Structures are given as structure tokens and as C-alpha cells.
Amino acid sequence: MRIVAERAGVAVSSVSRVLSGHEDVSSVMRNRVLDAVAAIGYERDLLAQSLRTGATYSVGFVAIDVANPVIALNAAGAESLFRDAGYGLLISSSGGDPDLDLHYLRHFEQRRVDGMILSLAHENNPDTLALLRQLSTPLALIDRTLPREIPASAVLHDHATGIDAAVADLAGRGHTRFALVNGAPHVRPSKERARALRRAVRAAGGEPVTVKARAYSAEHGYTTTMSFLAARPRPTVLFVGGNQILAGALRALAEEGVRIPEDMEVVTFDKVALSDFLRPPLGFVTRDPRGAGRLAAELLLEQFDGAEPRTVTVPTAYEPAPR
Amino acid sequence: MRIVAERAGVAVSSVSRVLSGHEDVSSVMRNRVLDAVAAIGYERDLLAQSLRTGATYSVGFVAIDVANPVIALNAAGAESLFRDAGYGLLISSSGGDPDLDLHYLRHFEQRRVDGMILSLAHENNPDTLALLRQLSTPLALIDRTLPREIPASAVLHDHATGIDAAVADLAGRGHTRFALVNGAPHVRPSKERARALRRAVRAAGGEPVTVKARAYSAEHGYTTTMSFLAARPRPTVLFVGGNQILAGALRALAEEGVRIPEDMEVVTFDKVALSDFLRPPLGFVTRDPRGAGRLAAELLLEQFDGAEPRTVTVPTAYEPAPR
Numbered sequence: 212m213r214i215v216a217e218r219a220g221v222a223v224s225s226v227s228r229v230l231s232g233h234e235d236v237s238s239v240m241r242n243r244v245l246d247a248v249a250a251i252g253y254e255r256d257l258l259a260q261s262l263r264t265g266a267t268y269s270v271g272f273v274a275i276d277v278a279n280p281v282i283a284l285n286a287a288g289a290e291s292l293f294r295d296a297g298y299g300l301l302i303s304s305s306g307g308d309p310d311l312d313l314h315y316l317r318h319f320e321q322r323r324v325d326g327m328i329l330s331l332a333h334e335n336n337p338d339t340l341a342l343l344r345q346l347s348t349p350l351a352l353i354d355r356t357l358p359r360e361i362p363a364s365a366v367l368h369d370h371a372t373g374i375d376a377a378v379a380d381l382a383g384r385g386h387t388r389f390a391l392v393n394g395a396p397h398v399r400p401s402k403e404r405a406r407a408l409r410r411a412v413r414a415a416g417g418e419p420v421t422v423k424a425r426a427y428s429a430e431h432g433y434t435t436t437m438s439f440l441a442a443r444p445r446p447t448v449l450f451v452g453g454n455q456i457l458a459g460a461l462r463a464l465a466e467e468g469v470r471i472p473e474d475m476e477v478v479t480f481d482k483v484a485l486s487d488f489l490r491p492p493l494g495f496v497t498r499d500p501r502g503a504g505r506l507a508a509e510l511l512l513e514q515f516d517g518a519e520p521r522t523v524t525v526p527t528a529y530e531p532a533p534r
Numbered sequence: 535m536r537i538v539a540e541r542a543g544v545a546v547s548s549v550s551r552v553l554s555g556h557e558d559v560s561s562v563m564r565n566r567v568l569d570a571v572a573a574i575g576y577e578r579d580l581l582a583q584s585l586r587t588g589a590t591y592s593v594g595f596v597a598i599d600v601a602n603p604v605i606a607l608n609a610a611g612a613e614s615l616f617r618d619a620g621y622g623l624l625i626s627s628s629g630g631d632p633d634l635d636l637h638y639l640r641h642f643e644q645r646r647v648d649g650m651i652l653s654l655a656h657e658n659n660p661d662t663l664a665l666l667r668q669l670s671t672p673l674a675l676i677d678r679t680l681p682r683e684i685p686a687s688a689v690l691h692d693h694a695t696g697i698d699a700a701v702a703d704l705a706g707r708g709h710t711r712f713a714l715v716n717g718a719p720h721v722r723p724s725k726e727r728a729r730a731l732r733r734a735v736r737a738a739g740g741e742p743v744t745v746k747a748r749a750y751s752a753e754h755g756y757t758t759t760m761s762f763l764a765a766r767p768r769p770t771v772l773f774v775g776g777n778q779i780l781a782g783a784l785r786a787l788a789e790e791g792v793r794i795p796e797d798m799e800v801v802t803f804d805k806v807a808l809s810d811f812l813r814p815p816l817g818f819v820t821r822d823p824r825g826a827g828r829l830a831a832e833l834l835l836e837q838f839d840g841a842e843p844r845t846v847t848v849p850t851a852y853e854p855a856p857r
Contacts, residue, residue, distance in 0.1 A: 268645075269624070277613065278824070283606035287627050290600065294637070299624045299645055301592070303617070304610050314617070322591075322622060429807075454807060461811050483808070484603075484752075484777060488784050490813040501601070 219247035231264075269299045270511060271319030272328045273312060275398070276427065277304040280454060280483045281500045282330060285353055288504025289328055296512055298325070307395055307426055309333035316342050324348065326511040328504075329363070331355050333397040349514035351507040354399050364510035364520040366503045370400065371407035373496035373527030374450075377478050378408070380494075380531055381448050382415035386476065389417060390446035392435045392460055393424035394453050401452060404480070408450060421446060432459025440467050451479040464491070472532060482530070492532040499525065542570035554587075592622045593834060594642030595651045596635060598721070599750065600627040603777060603806045604823045605653060608676055611827025612651055619835055621648070630718055630749055632656035639665050647671065649834040651827075652686075654678050656720040672837035674830040677722050687833035687843040689826045693723065694730040696819035696850030697773075700801050701731070703817075703854055704771050705738035709799065712740060713769035715758045715783055716747035717776050724775060727803070731773060744769060755782025763790050774802040780816075787814070795855060805853070815855040822848065 212230070216223045221243060228236050229244040270293060274282050290300045301319065305311035312331050316339065319327055326349040331339065334355045343350070343361050350363035357363055378389070389412050394401045405422045412420050421439065425431045432451065439446055440463065451460045457479045469475050471491035478494035486495065506523055514520060535553070539546045544566060551559050552567040593616060597605050613623045624642065628634035635654050639662065642650055649672040654662065657678045666673070666684050673686035680686055701712070712735045717724045728745045735743050744762065748754045755774065762769055763786065774783045780802045792798050794814035801817035809818065829846055837843060 271622075276610075278603070278606050278610040280601070280603055280606070283601050283603070286606075286625060287599075287601040290625055290627055294626070294641075297641075299594075299641070301622045302609060302613055302625050304613055318617075318620075318622070458807050458810070461808075484781050485784075485806075485808065485812060487781070488813060489808060489811045 215244060215247045219243045265323075266325050267323050268297055269301055269322065269324045270326045270328060270508075271301045271315065271322070271324040272303060273315045273319070273331060274302060274304055274328075275330045275332050275395075276306055276455075277302050279427070281481050284500035285328075285330065285504035285507070288501035288506075289508040290504075292505050292508035292512070296508075298512075305332040307332045307428075309336040309339060312336065312339050313342060316346070320346060320348065325515060326351065328353060328507045328511065329355055331398065332395065334399065335397050349511055350520070351511040351514075353503055353507050356399050362520045364507070364514060365522040366506045366510065367522060367524045368400065368403075368498050368503070369524050369526050370403040370496070371411070371527075373498075373529045374404065374407040375411050376529035377450075377494060377496055377531075378411035378415055378417075380529065381476055381478075382412070382417060384476075386448045387417040388444060388446040389448045389450065390421040390439045391423075391450040392432055392439070392452055392456050393422050394427040394456060396424035400480075404450070404452060424452075427453050427455045429455055429459035429462075432456035432461075433463045434459075436460040436463035437467070440464075440469065445475070447474075448476045448478065451477060453480050454483060461489075461491070472534075476532065478532075492534070494532040495530040496527050497530055498527045538567060538570045542566045588646075589648050590646050591620055592624055592645065592647045593649045593651060593831075594624045594638065594645070594647040595626060596638045596642070596654060597625060597627055597651075598653045598655050598718075599629055599778075600625050602750070604804050607823035608651075608653065608827035608830070611824035611829075612831040613827075615828050615831035615835070619831075621835075628655040630655045630751075632659040632662060635659065635662050636665060639669070643669060643671065648838060649674065651676060651830045651834065652678055654721065655718065657722065658720050672834055673843070674834040674837075676826055676830050679722050685843045687830070687837060688845040689829045689833065690845060690847045691723065691726075691821050691826070692847050692849050693726040693819070694734070694850075696821075696852045697727065697730040698734050699852035700773075700817060700819055700854075701734035701738055701740075703852065704799055704801075705735070705740060707799075709771045710735075710740040711767060711769040712771045712773065713744040713762045713765075714746075714773040715755055715762070715775055715779050716745050717750040717779060719747035723803075727773070727775060747775075750776050750778045752778055752782035752785075755779035755784075756786045757782075759783040759786035760790070763787075763792065768798070770797075771799045771801065774800060776803050777806060784812075784814070795857075799855065801855075815857070817855040818853040819850050820853055821850045 212223050212226045216226045226244050229241050293300050303315040309332050328351050330353045352363050352365040354368050401424050409420045423435045451457045480496050482495045482497045535546050535549045539549045549567050552564050616623050626638040632655050651674050653676045675686050675688040677691050724747050732743045746758045774780045803819050805818045805820045
């Protein structure tokens, strides 16, 4: 600031007032200082600034699996917005372990992050909820729900829009027996997908839907698909709760020689870069994970500016299997 | 520290000495303080600690595209190691733009990160190199090379191991005309892949390899594959420089009705979760991106402990297309 002050020909205190956004500064003074700043490439020292303002210009992302393409796109979307706003994004990856949710919540709290984006491994874990009740850090959830007394913004996917369209298509082709290999049970996407699928199939006059929820893993995809294939009568439509599960489900279907779509239709959640080139042909219920990440960052930045937490619901869509 | 001191019945200065790892502390005193810490759940305040030690317990990852599954796995691998060591990982995503390399290097420098992991968009950009020459921050590169005067640890992929095996297989099946849709030209993987492929095909007695490097994008994959398909005689083996490029290349091959493997063999770099279910059948040159990320984090932690930067080379492998 001394160097800027010398160059601008003003007092150090004036430089400080301009750079801290003080209102009581003339526009002449402001321009003079900012020109000097631009001229000599002065850059705020974020750590020193943290000490003055209490802000760390950092946000923590408590993510269920940062190597999952959907979560990676959430992170990329959030990061692109934070970049422009001058915030750094700290990542984490719980791998579905609620103890790691807790670990990262504590870690980010210790780091005094200005906010957190949460895609928790478990949204009903009592220890996590107890910790969140104590936190005063602004929160933005991505497709998670928390008890009302914990204030948090949220980006929620409306899973029913895509699922309703898928069931309408498949029931219209005469299918009545639907099954869902669902992901981890204690997170909103799994709960909502099971609820929406059951409701849509019932409305279409189908049989009660078989649902098995366990984990976002290929192993669960494999063993649960095998168990569905052993049922008599077999379901004729298999919904698959995500990419990791899909790898195991497709292996089971191939091993059992199930012909798709002749013997069974398969609909999976989320399309990734190379999904168009997967065989057998699959239907997709899609969402915009990069957009959801951006939106979560926006809701957090709003809170930093003093806004109340709010919830935004974004739609899903259905893309039928190529025929 | 006052609360810990009261509970332990010792002076605040003694607590400080124990917690800062001072050597001149009796084991009785040490145990007394640590028991008190454990009893009351004292946790280091990282920001306050940063002020004392200069360390921020954070590492910045200058990543070319965090939504690319390979880079996401790098990040997940590094993050898992940093988690255990108490470091936070800040991510970024340049999207291949060298100006964003610079932006993030400056941003992380301002944040006083303890180290950086670099998968730069452009390893020869003069502005980036000028900035890196000034930095004293420990660096670990993932498959990038910098001029010798810039000290940096590096995890390098030996692209030749996988490419040699692929060319031996395909030349053994009578192929002589190879082409490569290469990624961004100014990064090590592209340079090494072109070099290794040219050398291997020459050694196998094949014709000079056609290489077009431009970007890690589906659009480049599409247009460049189209241009290769227009050549007479056509290449009979197409190497594809990564997942994003592959999406465009497969679209071009499908539109032109190229039969694989009858008309052309396709080998792509990197296998991701669902790669086994891609059609047409593809060969793969594979590496371990999660392991590379972990290794980069290890090399950085070594430097934090005072070790000199060092380079570790890790192999690639070949997995032929299913027949």
C-alpha cells in the first residue's frame, strides 16, 4: 500500500480506504488509487486481508466422490463462478463414508471457510446434523435435504420430470414390471428416484416396483442386477441409479445374456461424455451437473452478500434409448 | 490455549511449546498438555497457526480440466493423501487456456499455498515460465516438463511402454498406416505420444505417421478424424489422444460408416469407468491417474519436509480391443 500511495501521491490511509471499499471516498481519489494499483500490479494479499475482514475467500466442497463425473462437473461449475468472484474452492471426497462427511465439515470449519457446498454421503447422520446445527457457516446443498432448523440454500433436482417421461414411454410400450438398482439410501437423489418411480409406475397401472438401495458402486450394481435377474417373473425395465452402478449392472446383464431391448429395457441416470457410444442401447434420465454446481456457488455468493438461504429446483429430462 | 493450560494446570507458554512441537519439553509436560487437549477437544485453529508458521496447510492444483475424468482422478488421488496429512486441496480448471494457468498461479501465490500441483494448459508459455521462475513455492508436475532451472518434482507417464505394445500388436496384424488425433500441442502427453508413436511405427517398418495436434476437444476429434478419413490411402489405425477427443472421433467414424475393426482399428488413451461398454470395440493405452495424483501429493509432502524435488516415471500399458 505504501508503494501504491507513493505512486498515486496520496496517503496510505486513503489507499486503504479505497481498497477496502470504504464509502467515504471521492471518485477522484478512487480513480487515482485504482490507476496506481493497475499501473504497478498491486495485488491484495489474501491472508493479510483475511486477518482484517475475517473472510478467507475460500469455500469447501464436501463431496461424495470427486472422481464421479457428475460430482466433478458440479465442482467445475462451482469453481468457474468462484474464480470470477475471487474465491478458492477446496475439494474433498468422502467416498460415501459419513465419518468423512464429519471429518471434512470439521476441517473446513477449522480453515474458517466462508461457505460450504454439501453433497453429503448421508443426510440423516445424527453426528453430521449435530455439527451442522452448531455451524454458522453459510451452506449450499446440491440435491440434499436437511432439517428445517439448519439454514441452507439448496439446488434440488426434480427427478420426477425425467422419470415420469421415461415411465410414460415404457408403460406405453406395454411394460408393467419395473425395478430400480438404487444408490446410497440416505441421500435425496435415491429417495426421490424411488418415490418418483413408484408413483409413476402406480399411476401407469404397473406392478409394485422392486427397489434395492445400497451404495453408488459397481459391486452393488452387479449383485443387485443379478438378484433382479433371478426373480420370476423378471422385471422388464431396469432403472440404474448412476454411473458407478451402471458398470456393474451392464456386466451382470452381459454375463446373463440378457438381450436389450428385446428381453429388458435399461434406463440409467446421468449422461456423461461418451454415453452415446455405450452398448447395449440405454435410455437416460439427465440433469445438468455443471449448471447445478454453478447455481450452488451463486446461492452461496448471494448469502455472502447478505441474502437469506433459498432453494432452487431444476428439472431432469428423459432421453429414450436409440432404436 | 488458555483453556488447555487451565485444565492441564500448566502455563499458557508451555501449551504453546507443546503444540508447536518445540523440542525442549519434558515428556510429562507433553502428556499432560496432550491429555488436556484430548479431553476438551481443542483443535488447532489453522488460520492462527498460519500466522505463526507461515504455512497455510493448503495446496493449489492448477488443472487443465477438472471435469475430465483423468484429471478428476488425479485430484481424488492427491486429495486422499493430503487429507491424512491435514492439507486442503484447492482446485482450478483452465480449460486449456494458458491465461488461466497464469491466473491460477497468481491466485494460489496470493493465497500463500504451501505447494502447487501443476497440469498446465501450456508448458512453454513465456509468461507462465517467467512467473514460475520467480516462485519459491514447492511444485509437483503431473506429466509436464519445465526448463531445468525451475525446480519441480514430477510424475511422468512413460507413454512409450503402452504405445510400443499397441504398435507391436497392430503391426503384427499387418497394419502400416497409422494416424494420431493428438491433444493440445504444448503439453508433455501430446509431445510424448507423437514421438513414441512415430518411433514405434518406424521401428516396425510402417509409413510415416500422420499427426494433428490441436486441443482436448470433441470438435477437434470430429474434424480431424474426418480429414484423416478423406485421405487416400486412408490410415488403417487411428490413435485418439484422450476421452474428449474420442467422443468426436467416434461420431465421425459412425457418420462415415467406417467398420471397426474391419476397415480401421481404433486405439484410445485412458480407460474410464464405462469404457468396457463402448462400441465400436477399442484398444486402450492405459495409466493410473489416481495413483499419479497420490504420487504428486507424496512428492510435494516430501518437499515440505525438506527433500529435494525429484522425478518419478510411471508406466503405461496396452489393452487390445476385444475380438
